[in-house]
Amino acid sequence: MIVISAASGALGRLVVDNLRARTEVVAVVRDLGRAPEGVPARHGDYDDPASLRAAFDGASRLLLISSPELDPSRKTRQHLAAVAAAEAVGVGAIAFTSFLGAGTVATGMTEAYHATEQAILDSGLPYTMLRHPFYSDAFVPRISGGELTGSTGGRGLNTAFRSDLAEAAANVLVGEGHLGRAYDFTGPLWSHPEVAAALGVTYREVPDTGPGPMSWINGLVRAGALEQQTPDLERVLGRPAETVVSRLLGRRTP
Numbered sequence: 353m354i355v356i357s358a359a360s361g362a363l364g365r366l367v368v369d370n371l372r373a374r375t376e377v378v379a380v381v382r383d384l385g386r387a388p389e390g391v392p393a394r395h396g397d398y399d400d401p402a403s404l405r406a407a408f409d410g411a412s413r414l415l416l417i418s419s420p421e422l423d424p425s426r427k428t429r430q431h432l433a434a435v436a437a438a439e440a441v442g443v444g445a446i447a448f449t450s451f452l453g454a455g456t457v458a459t460g461m462t463e464a465y466h467a468t469e470q471a472i473l474d475s476g477l478p479y480t481m482l483r484h485p486f487y488s489d490a491f492v493p494r495i496s497g498g499e500l501t502g503s504t505g506g507r508g509l510n511t512a513f514r515s516d517l518a519e520a521a522a523n524v525l526v527g528e529g530h531l532g533r534a535y536d537f538t539g540p541l542w543s544h545p546e547v548a549a550a551l552g553v554t555y556r557e558v559p560d561t562g563p564g565p566m567s568w569i570n571g572l573v574r575a576g577a578l579e580q581q582t583p584d585l586e587r588v589l590g591r592p593a594e595t596v597v598s599r600l601l602g603r604r605t606p
């Protein structure tokens with residue numbers, strides 16, 4: 353039995369959709385009214401350790417989907433409660449949706465992810481770290497009036513779509529040979545000027561709209577911080593990951 357935590361979220365639903373025809377899957381949600389349809393659901397709240405023990409009981413594999421909590425201390429506490437519950441009930445293996453860099457960087461954006469990876473290693477449970485890049489879904493550029501704008505300085509982005517990351521997670525959960533490994537998942541490198549050229553529109557660099565998460569991420573992109581590439585996602589998928597250009601061509605209105 354494969355148990356998916358935070359299964360009511362966008363990523364969790366995609367993982368459940370991918371797995372339901374392949375194996376026995378249980379969705380763990382903090383609100384049973386938001387559970388994905390068609391699979392058994394259990395209540396499990398990262399702020400309620402007892403609920404997590406009951407929710408994870410009997411799992412041959414657990415996918416621990418990271419909490420959306422922004423405060424690193426609380427996020428760490430939630431994840432560590434989940435790892436402790438997994439250890440207490442003896443799940444067969446744990447896969448964790450971590451973040452790129454979390455293996456080595458214990459501060460800033462990856463603080464909670466690093467602490468969680470360490471707790472998983474300390475637990476002695478068989479594990480797979482699924483280190484995610486930023487999700488492409490939030491970065492697909494808008495085209496308006498025959499032009500594409502961006503504030504990324506033309507540098508590369510290694511984002512990947514949730515749908516591919518969900519399929520990769522599902523492959524790890526039902527597959528063999530993934531235990532004791534950390535995957536650094538990156539999507540096909542893309543840039544705003546390249547996407548504009550592929551779509552036959554002009555590219556115009558525009559100033560950031562101001563402080564906020566996107567502006568912060570644009571700064572990271574301009575510094576080249578999202579240009580790391582690995583073959584891990586393509587290997588686990590067994591095919592190339594979806595590109596931003598193909599998503600845009602699929603969605604573009606005439």
Ligand SMILES: NC(=O)c1ccc[n+]([C@@H]2O[C@H](COP(=O)([O-])OP(=O)(O)OC[C@H]3O[C@@H](n4cnc5c(N)ncnc54)[C@H](OP(=O)(O)O)[C@@H]3O)[C@@H](O)[C@H]2O)c1
Nearest residue numbers: 358360361362363364382397398399418419420485486487
């Ligand atoms: N790499 C990236 O670019 C990126 C972007 C966004 C998020 N993330 C991370 O990836 C995770 C999955 O992404 P997503 O797109 O699926 O996020 P999402 O759609 O916001 O889903 C978040 C999930 O976490 C659940 N949750 C919130 N608080 C919880 C708690 N106390 N106990 C148990 N579950 C709780 C939510 O439950 P409800 O349905 O009850 O609210 C929901 O199922 C996020 O939580 C976040 O850590 C990564």
